[in-house]
Amino acid sequence: MEGVTADWSGDKQVFPVPWGKAMMWIFLLSDTFIFTCFLTSYMNVRMSTTATWPNPSKVFSLDIGGHEVPLLLIAIMTMVLITSSGTMAMAVNYGYRRDRAKTTALMLATAALGASFVSMQAFEWHKLIVHEGVRPWGNPMGAPQFGSAFFMITGFHGLHVSAGVIYLCVIARRVWTGFYDRKGSYATVEVTGLYWHFVDLVWVFIFAFFYLW
16 A cells, blocks of 8 residues: 555555547546437437338348349448458557558558448438438438437448548558657557547447437
């Protein structure tokens, strides 16, 4: 106890965590509360509404060769995002090895996968708005809350992915120009990875509660 007291009362850093990483964890914690509120509100509406809730397997199906394939696009989007989590983890690994070329390439690959995810989500939105007539305030297929819940949850997540793509490109450019070599630390690459893994994890919950339920 004397040693603990001496450490806490002395001019020492008790928890050696970089400031950027600590702030990212705080941001992600606050964002977790927001997504939790969105998902719990959706579940409350889903269970309490008396109107017919559209079947996600039919709403989000794709016509392939005259056959309706349920949730095909959503499955592809999920695989793309999970794959991007793997490339991001590899980028962090090579960052700590000070391998600029591989770190930059993997971060740009992650950004490309994220951009493709957003593009597929835009296609999904276009299909629902133009072809199905779904709006945030109405839904011709059943419960009107379906549209507001869908656009609110997926839109907020898509905004995070879009911001993450820009964030990845900025950090990748800094890695390539040797900014972090001169700084002496690649911790920012890990911080970027924390954000991206969070975005991927949130999508898993959205996929489970909105598309599979």
